[in-house]
Every structure is written in structure tokens, then in C-alpha cells.
Amino acid sequence: MHTDLVAALDIGGTKIAGALVAGDGGLLARAQRPTPARAEGGAVMAAVGEVLDELAASPEWPRAGAVGIGSAGPVDAKAGTVSPVNIPGWRDYPLVSGVREHVGGLPVTLVGDGVAMTAAEHWQGAARGRAGALCMVVSTGVGGGLVLGGRLHPGPTGNAGHIGHISVDLDGDPCPCGGRGCVERIASGPNIARRALEAGWRPAADGDTSAAAVAAAARDGDPVAAASFGRAARALAAGIAATATLVEIEIAVIGGGVANAGDVLFAPLREALDEFATLSFVRGLEVAPAQMGTDAGLVGAAAACWEQLGAGA
Incomplete structure (x- = not known):
């Protein structure tokens, strides 16, 4: 099936954003609502419905042939359900069937x-044209995705590449996911x-x-702040090196709020990667900041939808 316009949703704990995304990546209409994250599941779905209704009021809506959804996880694309950690009212919530019903039966990709x-960065951003890539969001949590063989690799449930929960410290702190010493x-x-404060950094x-304040202090030469970013960089480098060793990627793309720290993060990250990525086939691995910014979720939800429909973006 080919469609030149996709309705995209980007669902997080703070906001539910929607847009009509054209085949060149342009956004033709936008809508947004705050996420009623503490409300029961039906109220959250009602906010999703309002975003879709606002998009449906656009004169371009009749061209939309499908809906793409990028949601905070865990998601289960097979079952069409979501259980976002930061939206307690949604546990195994049947989001795909709810959206499909709301849009008159259009195909829905989750x-x-x-x-x-990752889909956005591969289509139009820092991983464009690359056959193998790991793209990461480093912010309140750490998520990611993979491009393998030149195609998005979401895995059967839509969660492949979730690097935040690779363990990089076997004796590390317990993680809320149940693991220990996770990248996240x-x-x-x-x-x-948290680590900077525990080590004696003072705002x-x-x-x-915030991590942005820690980054500013590190930039001004505060050794404790710099050490906290250095440790984060080592954790990211260990996770990236492990991924590259497993599946052979050419580039690791890092976005999210923490990536805004710039060289405070990227300099120690590249240094640590040299230390961890020692095998010949991972040694040349490139690290780059993400390029797609705040619209990455919407553009990527559409790109993932096109890929699933087999239309190619």
C-alpha cells in the first residue's frame, strides 16, 4: 500500500503530539495536548482522540492513508498494547485498536x-544512508533503536535496540527495571x-x-560535575561497544536532552569508546549528535509506518 501522507503520534509522559507528515518529511498540520499522566487509561486515550480530531479537521486529512505511533514504552507492537512507565493508567492498554477505531479503520503502526x-535519524538525520546504526535518546531515561542491513529493525514487539537496559556494571546499583548496573x-x-550531588557537587x-546544570558546572571546570558526566560517558561507551560487537554498526547517534551537553559528554564518550571498542570491526565506529530535534518522534513514527507498509519513505 502506498500513501503520501501519514498521521503521526508521539506519546510521552508530558505531552501527546500529533502531525500529518508528508513524503518529504514536512509537517503539514500539528496538534498537541498535555498527557493526563496521572489519570485513568480512558482519560489518556481521550487526549489522544482530541489530537487525532484536531488533525482530522485539517483539509489535508483525507490524504492520510495510515497512522504511525511512537510511544514511551514498554510497547508491544504484536499485541498492539502499551504500558508506559510514566503513564500508570496504561498497562497493556490496547492503544492500536483504540486509534484504529477512532480513525475509521486506517492501518496503524506502533x-x-x-x-x-531511530527511524527519523535514518531517514533524514545523522544516520542517513548508513547500513548499520544505533540511535539513542539520552534524557530522563535512555532508549534506542537499530538500523540493520539498511532497514529499521524494530523487532517483533517494537522494542529492539533498547540499550538503556544493557547491564554495564555487574555490581552496580539496582535499576527499577529489575536489573543491576544498567546504562540508564x-x-x-x-x-x-544524582551522582554529582552524592559526590559533593553543589548547584x-x-x-x-538538573543534568544541564551539572553540564554547565563541568564546562566551568568543576571536577565533580565533570566526573559524573565522565562516568555516564563510560556507561554509554560500554553499551555502544557491546552493541557494535554484536551486530556491526557504522555509527552511533545520540540525541535527547543530555546530548545537549555537547563536548562535556561527547569528548569523554569518544575517549571511552576507543578503550572499549577494541576489535578491528568496531574500531572505526563513528559517534555523532542527533540532528532531528524535537520533531524526531513524529517524523520517525511516520517513517516507521511507511517502512512497515512497504512503501519506503
Whole structure:
């Protein structure tokens, strides 16, 4: 099936964004609602419905032949359900059937938000034209997705490439996922800040204790702040090297709020990668910042949808 327009949804714990995405990646219409994250499941679905209704009011809507959804996870594309950690009212929630019903039976594709970001970066961003890539979102959590053999590789449930829950420290802190020493437990924004505070870093007069504030302090030469980013970089490098060793990727693309730290993150990351990626076939691995910005989820949900429909984006 070929369609030149896809309705895309990007669902997270803070907002539900929607857009009509054209075949060149342009966004023809947008809609957004805050996520009623503490409400029961039906109320969250009602907010999704409002976003879809607003898109349906666009004169371009009749051209939309399918819906692509990138959602906070875990997702189960096989079952069409989602259980986002930060939306407690949705546990094994039948999102795909709910959306399909709302849009009159159009085909619906569901992937995790890390896979959606990967689809966007491979279509139009830093991984464009690459046969093998790992793309990561490093923010409140750490997610990711894979491109293998030149195609998006979401896996049967839409979660493949979830690098945040690879263990890189066997004796590390317990992770809420049930594992220990996970990449996310060391490298996510809140964990970078937590570690810096525990090690004695103190915020500036404004009291800002975010990872961005830690990055600013590191840039100004604070050794404790720099050490927390250094440890996060090592965790990311270990996860990237393990992935590259398993599936042979050419590039690792890193986006999300923590990537905005720039060289505070990327310099120690490249250094650590040299240390971990020692085998000949992983040694030349490139690391690059993501290019798609805040629209990556929407553009990627559409790209994943086209790939699934076999139309090619």
C-alpha cells in the first residue's frame, strides 16, 4: 500500500503530539495536548482522540492513508498494547485498536519512542544512508533503536535496540527495571545529577540540580560535575561497544536532552569508546549528535509506518 501522507503520534509522559507528515518529511498540520499522566487509561486515550480530531479537521486529512505511533514504552507492537512507565493508567492498554477505531479503520503502526527516533535519524538525520546504526535518546531515561542491513529493525514487539537496559556494571546499583548496573541507571539525566550531588557537587545560587546544570558546572571546570558526566560517558561507551560487537554498526547517534551537553559528554564518550571498542570491526565506529530535534518522534513514527507498509519513505 502506498500513501503520501501519514498521521503521526508521539506519546510521552508530558505531552501527546500529533502531525500529518508528508513524503518529504514536512509537517503539514500539528496538534498537541498535555498527557493526563496521572489519570485513568480512558482519560489518556481521550487526549489522544482530541489530537487525532484536531488533525482530522485539517483539509489535508483525507490524504492520510495510515497512522504511525511512537510511544514511551514498554510497547508491544504484536499485541498492539502499551504500558508506559510514566503513564500508570496504561498497562497493556490496547492503544492500536483504540486509534484504529477512532480513525475509521486506517492501518496503524506502533513502535517504541527510541525506535521512532531511530527511524527519523535514518531517514533524514545523522544516520542517513548508513547500513548499520544505533540511535539513542539520552534524557530522563535512555532508549534506542537499530538500523540493520539498511532497514529499521524494530523487532517483533517494537522494542529492539533498547540499550538503556544493557547491564554495564555487574555490581552496580539496582535499576527499577529489575536489573543491576544498567546504562540508564548511570547515564540518564536524573542519574547524572544524582551522582554529582552524592559526590559533593553543589548547584549554583538558583538551586538548579538538573543534568544541564551539572553540564554547565563541568564546562566551568568543576571536577565533580565533570566526573559524573565522565562516568555516564563510560556507561554509554560500554553499551555502544557491546552493541557494535554484536551486530556491526557504522555509527552511533545520540540525541535527547543530555546530548545537549555537547563536548562535556561527547569528548569523554569518544575517549571511552576507543578503550572499549577494541576489535578491528568496531574500531572505526563513528559517534555523532542527533540532528532531528524535537520533531524526531513524529517524523520517525511516520517513517516507521511507511517502512512497515512497504512503501519506503
